Amino acid sequence: MELILAMRGISMSFPGVRALNKVDFEVAGGEIHGLIGENGAGKSTLIKILGGAYLPDDGHIELDGRPAHIHSPRDALHRGISIIYQEFNLVPALSVAENIFLGKELVRPGLRSLNRRAMLGRSQATIERLGMKGFDCRRLVRSLSVAQQQMVEIGKALFNDARILVMDEPTSVLSQKESETLFALMRGLKEQGIAIIFISHRLDEVIALCDRITVLRDGDRVATLDNGRHEVTKDELVHHMVGRVLQDYYPQRQHAPTGEKLLEVRGLGAPGLFREVSFALHGGEILGFYGLVGSGRTEIMKALFGTLEYAEGEILVAGRPSEVRSVRQARDAGLALVPEDRKREGLVLAMSLADNIALPNLDKLHSAGTIHFRRRKGLVAGYIEELSIRPPLPNRQMRDFSGGNQQKAVIAKWLAAKPKIMIFDEPTRGIDVGAKAEIYHLIERLAQTGVGIIFVSSELMEIIGMCDRVIVIHEGRVTGEFDRSVATQERLMQAAAGF
């Protein structure tokens, strides 16, 4: 097999994070190459560099053995690199044919009017090459199913003479049957000599489909495994993905669960999101929720917090049935949620740090509607100090703070509400190591004061480093519950993968 693509010594850093460290990555024509790793291992960064969205700090890319300069998505496209992201780049209000020809429409000579018939004919031929006989390319993209839209994306890539096709988690939105159709199609493209880079969390699929598998971990390439006979095992992959030692930035465990049941959930379910979820949380306990992105963990937390309707089951707070149907009621019942996406759900970026911290606590800070600025100032200053938010400027706009300090602000606004149960959903995503450690220590201190903590994460290491107990969620169901003493990486990973 001949190498089409070679990425050599690729390094890339973002402020506070080293995303890729001298990564080598090679792909041959007619190969399906799996690219796997935990969240944050560097897969997306590598793909974005290939697609021209990022320029690497160091390293270079070769296509067909010659150095290639890819400085923009346009460069990548011209060189036959097509990337199909999880979120499609199609215009919903245009037809399939119009989408395929977007930006390179065919026109008649002379008046330069659109040559719709020619475009339709050629689109039709491309789509039928994908095995979709009888599909009407005049249909609007918004009327198509997700699987069909994906086909259109692939068709568009082929139409652009793609030689390297990158598919980022293509099956996460597909049913079993649709996935199989897609795999058959991918094998067909491989026969035509197209190189496919396949990114997936579903290790079974990766093993069944890929000729070689490259594993990234913390920005390093840890292995490229030959899978020509599809005999690589999941255990082997998992081992490569997580094989590292606990770092010492987790706090000394000094909290002790009190045995008082703060929260009990029985048979909770919401159609299409999660079902039969039962667990209990005690005072002074750190309960981990581990699962992949999209497994339903975030939705379960939203149901607890009153922002998502559930269809069945019950929630007991301090032994009494919870009637929480709104954030206000949740707050008054002693719950707090530090949401997954701090910029979208946690903060008002155009307001100041002080405004944000005060937001859910204004009820305590006003008389007859007028805010007590002095009292607010005292409250805010206290939390800036306690969480060491930097820089300690209460009037600075939230958007000017770093990710770690933004996250501390979200935590501060809920700490100020004095919760008894505090839910942290991915509290350390995208923040630097120093801020991570501070957040871990803060959670430990909270647990010591008897607060019950639910710690949701897709990072195995922090789950194992922090939690007393771990509940594993896979496709909306609890697939395992492990005490700290038995919660090993392999066990959690296996439960999260559904076996």
Add this chain to the structure above:
Amino acid sequence: METDVTTSERRKPLAGRIARVLIGQRESGLFLLILLLLVVLSIARPTTFFSTENLFNILKQVSLVTIVAVGQTLVMVSGGIDLSVGFNLGLSGVLLAFFIQAGVNPVAAVVIGVIASVLAGLLNGVFVTKLRLPPFIITLGVAKIVRGVMYVVTRGYPIPVYTKFIIWFGNGYFGPVPVPTVFMLLIVAVGMYILLATVFGNHLRAIGGNELAARLSGISIDANKIYIYALTGLLCGIAGVIMVGRVNAGNPNSGLNFDLDSIAATIIGGTSLAGGEGTVLGTLLGALLLGVIANGLVLLNVSMYWQTIVAGVIIIGVCALDTLTHARRK
């Protein structure tokens, strides 16, 4: 790295820091622009322009649009827009004139007119929150409905009003200060207070800045939105009463252009169309800028039609200048 920023901010001399804050604000830029115009016009027309009478005249001219624009500012800070303010202003005036003509006690007629405007605002708020349609569509629709109601009531003709105290609202004076200007200043002060110092104002900014985060902070989105449209309705009602006093009639066409003029003053004043940011002081200055220019052009004998063109250039110019300076700072 961030702590360096802090210390360097602290090390700068106080005067420099104050200057930086002032230059960074839209309000101070507008203030300087207005000052410049005042100087230029005073030189060009020393006797007619720079007289107490003329300056108060300008303040009187901008009073109505500013009163309405205070409501518009609060709506736009919360991420909405109200296109019904013009006709809603007309509504209270037309109804009060209608009821006075029908023999109702004038005070009761004023109350009825103002309440009608509040109800129209309430309708905006309820539709925006319960039908979950964009405020642009809802308020456009309500504007049409209100306009229709006025034509049904008046059959298209102005209804004259001779009641003394209502005329005083429009044309009276406290010493040298016109009554509409006093109302305007009071309402501006209340608007500033709401936006800067109250829980309600804080909630409006949060909703406009990030509705999802506001909801997840326990803020009741719907209630706040309904209040703000109703409050804007109230301001329209008050402006409508003053308008009747000014023109001595309830005229169904009296609110024409007020919706777009109030939006113009608001965005010149620095309120973001996307919501979350904006000040009432900026809006007042925006309205004043337009008022000074209109007045100056009249005194310079420029035709009214040209004034409209200049207003358009000002809207684009001020906003473009702001975007450009912001882009350069980044």
